[in-house]
Amino acid sequence: MSYIYILLVSLLLSVFHACDYREKPYPATLLRIDSLANTNPEEARPLLERLRDSLSYFGAEQCMYYDLLALKVDDKMYVRHTSDSLIKRITAFYEKYGDRDKLLESYYYMGRVYRDLHDAPEALKYFQKALDVAGDTEKYVLVSKVYSQMGMLYNYQNVYEEAIHMHEKAYQYKLLAGDSATLSLVTRDIARVYEKIGKEDSAVIYYQEAANLAKNMRQRHHFSGILTELGDLYRELALYDKALSCLYESSRDSLNRNMYPTYSTLGHIYLEIGKLDSADYYLRKCLDSPDLYVKASVYKYLSFLSEYKSAYKASVRYARLYQETQDSIQSITASEEIRKMASLYNYQKREKENLHLREVNDRVRIQIYQVITLLGMASALMALFVYRFKRQKDRAALQVRILSQEKQEQYERSLQCIEENNAKMANLELLLSQKKDNENSLLQVRKELLQVTNERIQLKRSERDLLEIDLRHSDIYQKFHSAIESDLKILDADWQSLQQALDLTYDNLTERLCDLYSDLSSIELRICYLIKVSIRVTDMAILLNRSKSSISSARSRLYYKLTGEEGTPNDLDQFIVDF
Numbered sequence: 001m002s003y004i005y006i007l008l009v010s011l012l013l014s015v016f017h018a019c020d021y022r023e024k025p026y027p028a029t030l031l032r033i034d035s036l037a038n039t040n041p042e043e044a045r046p047l048l049e050r051l052r053d054s055l056s057y058f059g060a061e062q063c064m065y066y067d068l069l070a071l072k073v074d075d076k077m078y079v080r081h082t083s084d085s086l087i088k089r090i091t092a093f094y095e096k097y098g099d100r101d102k103l104l105e106s107y108y109y110m111g112r113v114y115r116d117l118h119d120a121p122e123a124l125k126y127f128q129k130a131l132d133v134a135g136d137t138e139k140y141v142l143v144s145k146v147y148s149q150m151g152m153l154y155n156y157q158n159v160y161e162e163a164i165h166m167h168e169k170a171y172q173y174k175l176l177a178g179d180s181a182t183l184s185l186v187t188r189d190i191a192r193v194y195e196k197i198g199k200e201d202s203a204v205i206y207y208q209e210a211a212n213l214a215k216n217m218r219q220r221h222h223f224s225g226i227l228t229e230l231g232d233l234y235r236e237l238a239l240y241d242k243a244l245s246c247l248y249e250s251s252r253d254s255l256n257r258n259m260y261p262t263y264s265t266l267g268h269i270y271l272e273i274g275k276l277d278s279a280d281y282y283l284r285k286c287l288d289s290p291d292l293y294v295k296a297s298v299y300k301y302l303s304f305l306s307e308y309k310s311a312y313k314a315s316v317r318y319a320r321l322y323q324e325t326q327d328s329i330q331s332i333t334a335s336e337e338i339r340k341m342a343s344l345y346n347y348q349k350r351e352k353e354n355l356h357l358r359e360v361n362d363r364v365r366i367q368i369y370q371v372i373t374l375l376g377m378a379s380a381l382m383a384l385f386v387y388r389f390k391r392q393k394d395r396a397a398l399q400v401r402i403l404s405q406e407k408q409e410q411y412e413r414s415l416q417c418i419e420e421n422n423a424k425m426a427n428l429e430l431l432l433s434q435k436k437d438n439e440n441s442l443l444q445v446r447k448e449l450l451q452v453t454n455e456r457i458q459l460k461r462s463e464r465d466l467l468e469i470d471l472r473h474s475d476i477y478q479k480f481h482s483a484i485e486s487d488l489k490i491l492d493a494d495w496q497s498l499q500q501a502l503d504l505t506y507d508n509l510t511e512r513l514c515d516l517y518s519d520l521s522s523i524e525l526r527i528c529y530l531i532k533v534s535i536r537v538t539d540m541a542i543l544l545n546r547s548k549s550s551i552s553s554a555r556s557r558l559y560y561k562l563t564g565e566e567g568t569p570n571d572l573d574q575f576i577v578d579f
Contacts, residue, residue, distance in 0.1 A: 041076035140177035184214035
């Protein structure tokens with residue numbers, strides 16, 4: 001009882017403590033930082049610094065909220081996250097505290113942190129957790145960001161169909177939030193994925209929509225950047241007029257904007273359409289680009305251009321620079337692939353360790369369940385084994401008894417039995433001639449009994465012969481024997497008629513066969529019927545739509561089922577003929 005009392009008191013204290021978190025209001029400065037974090041993080045940073053000295057006066061939840069805002073401001077200012085220790089502490093607190101909106105936000109930034117740490121699987125895991133707790137929240141902007149981040153990560157991992165789905169969800173939530181300012185970027189991201197998977201028509205449509213959205217919102221930089229990407233896509237499709245139109249429009253806004261992609265694409269287009277001077281002009285404007293991909297393409301195009309101009313030394317020099325830059329790109333790409341693989345390996349390793357910890361925590365309970373389950377299964381298996389063993393033993397004993405009875409009946413209607421009875425009668429005749437009268441009467445009775453038995457056997461044999469003659473003259477017998485030559489189709493009704501005729505002729509043949517082995521299939525029974533009416537194996541294969549070898553194998557297996565002994569196909573034939 002005391003144990004339960006302590007547990008209840010602890011639970012009540014934790015509840016009151018949680019309520020205490022909720023009741024303390026946030027300082028006005030924290031609320032100011034929260035409002036500035038999304039719109040003007042540069043102004044929020046000094047406010048965070050000034051508030052740091054007052055943290056000792058804050059409650060636990062207020063301190064945690066301060067840490068969350070600090071991380072949020074850093075993220076907005078593109079400060080790269082280098083550790084997950086802070087966000088882990090924040091997330092653990094809100095998982096316990098129960099503030100859904102802040103837990104949603106902490107999961108989002110957990111994903112952002114792991115993305116900066118190049119751990120895509122872990123980042124996706126926490127972005128998914130954010131969606132799981134979002135429920136019916138009205139934080140549509142944040143949910144849109146979660147989907148957008150997941151789309152980028154799926155794109156990074158070459159999971160393109162899922163990337164498109166995530167970006168489309170991000171678009172929907174931006175519409176719900178009324179956030180039209182960044183719709184163009186989400187639409188551009190969808191276009192990029194379509195371009196990657198070779199669906200250029202869809203990519204063009206989305207780039208055009210993205211450009212229109214940016215233009216309508218007067219987002220000049222976004223508009224120009226999207227036009228550059230669309231122009232490059234038109235270049236790949238050899239639609240040079242459209243490409244140049246996009247690039248000229250893009251180049252109008254060159255202030256404080258990276259123009260290297262625009263100039264590089266213009267140089268490439270002019271090279272392809274044979275305007276070498278223009279190509280040279282724009283390509284050389286990109287020589288000081290810090291982007292290796294831009295440099296590689298520029299060196300490549302300048303090498304072609306120099307070759308056109310017969311400046312072979314310059315062509316060779318640019319080709320060498322292109323190769324060196326390409327080697328650097330391949331090295332970076334290889335490192336990126338290794339990092340992806342290492343990230344996946346580390347994720348799997350962490351999941352394995354987490355699983356191991358959970359198993360350790362639950363080991364006693366699981367072991368008890370396992371022992372109970374194993375005992376139950378062992379008991380069930382033992383009972384099943386005993387039941388099956390007993391059933392097999394009973395079936396084998398029954399089979400032996402039926403076979404013995406069948407052999408006895410076969411003997412009792414055989415010529416051998418008649419001959420043996422005749423021999424016995426001859427012996428009795430001899431004894432009768434040697435014995436006295438009072439003994440002769442008993443011997444005479446025995447002799448007469450043997451005579452009656454032989455007569456009964458002869459009658460049975462005559463009856464069987466007559467029934468077999470009737471069978472051979474029956475329509476169904478004739479149909480089966482002429483089916484192969486006349487190409488008649490044997491129907492299920494014909495098989496049923498044959499069964500009825502055989503059961504009538506051979507004393508319920510089907511029932512007696514099933515008494516020997518109750519699980520005979522319809523094919524196995526039909527093989528027995530065909531043997532009984534003297535159908536050749538070759539014809540059996542045709543009538544049963546099986547190969548000849550398949551029929552032979554089936555006959556061997558069937559002999560074992562009916563007798564419990566190994567045997568040949570011919571053994572079965574003889575067994576059925578005598579049965």
